[in-house]
Amino acid sequence: MAISSPGLASGIDIQGIVSKLVALEQAPLIPLQQKAASLQSKLSIYGSIKSMVSGLADAAAKLSAPSAWTSVRGMTSMPDAVNISVAPGTAATSMAIEVQSLAKAQSVASGAVPVGTAMGGGSLSIQIGNWSGGSFAPGSATAVPVDIAPGDTLSQIATKINAAGAGVNATVLRDASGERLLVRSNTTGEVNGFRIQATDDDGDDTDADGLSRLAFDPGTASGMTQSQAGSNAQATVNNVPITSATNTITDALPGITLTLSKATTGPAEVSVGVDRESMRKNIQAFVDAYNTINNMLATATKYDPDTKVAGSLQGDSTAVGLQNALRGMMRSVTASEPYSRLMDVGIEMKTGGVMSINTSKLDAALQRPQALQSLFAQTSSVATERGFGLKVKAFADGLLSVNGLVSTRTEALKSAGTRNTKEMEKVSDRAARAEVRYLAQYNAMDAAVGQLSGLNAFVTQQITLWNNIKR
Known part of the structure; x- marks a missing residue:
């Protein structure tokens, strides 16, 4: 592999010279990078504006809905x-x-048995219905069978009952006396009681042994006992x-x-x-949504003479136009009666385009919800005569549409950013090619100087030899 050491033959700092020349080639990158940062800042702000306009549209839509004034x-x-x-x-x-x-929901409980006791095999039939005077009237749903294996414990039986979907739920309660099966209706009320009948493998469905112990039926006195009757x-x-x-x-x-x-x-x-409180909240949300956009635009477009710092959108005609259009709309007049301006109901424009609510005026207007509905939801074939909710909603939707002001400006900024990126790539590419060219030129010069230095040394040596021979 060849080893290159620029300037070795001539003693000139070729690398330093080339670096400075390349830096000059890269100088146009500085304003391009500054422009890229500015474009990105504007894009970020317009992204926030887009979100805020969407919030204003939602707030206006609530005020334009007739249901907002009949709640x-x-x-x-x-x-x-x-x-x-x-x-x-x-x-x-x-x-x-x-x-x-x-x-209340019907609840029954079994007697206590030692933990883990096998209850005996057979099946349980669970029927939803109504208990009255000690007799049971089945409901419209059919009885649900639950098959029980001879070795099943109360915990296993509870799991099977819950999986059967019979309209009841089962659990096992453990205390010092052992464990009990608790069964409860899923639903309250007299008509949602239940009966549990047992078909016991021991052949006797009414004794105090085997699966009969888990029955709840007038014919099985030894079964479970009722702890709570279903009631209305x-x-x-x-x-x-x-x-x-x-x-x-x-x-x-x-x-x-x-x-x-x-x-x-x-x-x-x-x-x-x-529901005047709901109406008040909707109006406050509308005012807050407008103020959020207004404050953002005011900050982004202002110039501070004290700090001499300009906002990111200072001089941006789109932002300034949007700010003026919003403020103008909020000061406009509708065709509604008896309120035709926002200030008539206490929504007042202050210095800097900020809106505030005059509580006493709004309280008075809230006593006339139909008049407020007209102010915000008045319909008309003439756009300027529509209620403020409809006007602002249409305005916001227009801004956010594909050809709307905000969308168009955002796309323009993205295109400008793309062009700026390509310009930076061109400058970087030009600087890289210049660096290769400069190095080649200075290396060639260095090699030529090296050759001349060698020739000079040879000539000097020959002259010295010639002089020595002559003497």
């Missing part, structure tokens, strides 16, 4: 005992509710009695769902009214 909410004086939820459009009302008892919830609405198989009452009052949690000692006052 209702339920209120209760005893939320720990009686809770309420209401469907949209439910009429305003109020009532007094007392809870006498909650709905008992309550009154304005002193009118109601019952329910569950503690969630959905059919008694149109559009209203009551959830009972415990018995009461007095009436719980329950009411349905206009």
Whole structure:
């Protein structure tokens, strides 16, 4: 392998000279790199703007929906005992509710046996139905059989019952006396009780031995005992009695769902009214979404004379145009009555285009939800006369569309970044080729100097020899 040592023959620092020349070739990279950083910064900001515009569109869409202005909410004086939820459009009302008892699920328990005892073989038949006066009325579902092997323990039997899907669940309770099988209805209410009949391999289905011990049936007195009867919830609405198989009452009052949690000692006052708090939150979310974009644009386009630092989008006509368009829209007028401007309901524009809410004015406007609906959701064939929710939603969707202002500017920045990258690659490639060329030229010069130095040494030597001979 050849060893190259530039400048060895001439003593000139060829590598240093070439490095400086290459640095001159690479000088155009500096402004290109600065431009790349600027483009990336702008792209990042426009990405944030795109997300913020999408958030504004969502907030405006909520205000433009008629359901936003007809929403209702339920209120209760005893939320720990009686809770309420209401469907949209439910009429305003109020009532007094007392809870006498909650709905319960039927539960039975076997006698205690030593842990791991084999209960005997056979099968269990589990039937859902209603107990009344000691007799059982089967429900519409058919009985579910559960086959039991002779060596099955209570834990194995509980697993088989749970896998059968019979409308009950089983577990094993262990204490100092041994273990017991506990079986409970999956659902509360009188009609969701159950009967368990045993077919015992020992031939006697009613004795206190074998699988008969796990029966719950009037004909098997030695089987499991009931620890809790299935029962309905008992309550009154304005002193009118109601019952329910569950503690969630959905059919008694149109559009209203009551959830009972415990018995009461007095009436719980329950009411349905206009959900003004939800309306307030939607308006606040709209104002916050606008302010987020406005603040971003204000920061990105400003120039600080004290620090002499310009924002990343300072002088960007697209950003400035977007900022002015948003502020102008929020100051515009709709065709709605009696409110036609945002400031009429307390949404006011302050210095720097920041919006704030005048609480007292908004509180007054919230007493007229239909008028607010007109302000935000007014429909019209003329775009400028539509409600603010519809106008802002359409404006935001336009910005985010393929040919929209934000999308177009973003694509332009990406294209500029691609071109800038190619220019940097060209400069780097040109500098690399120049380095090869400079090294070749200076190495050739170094070799020529080396040859001349050798020739000079030879001539000097010959002259010295000639002079010596002459003497």
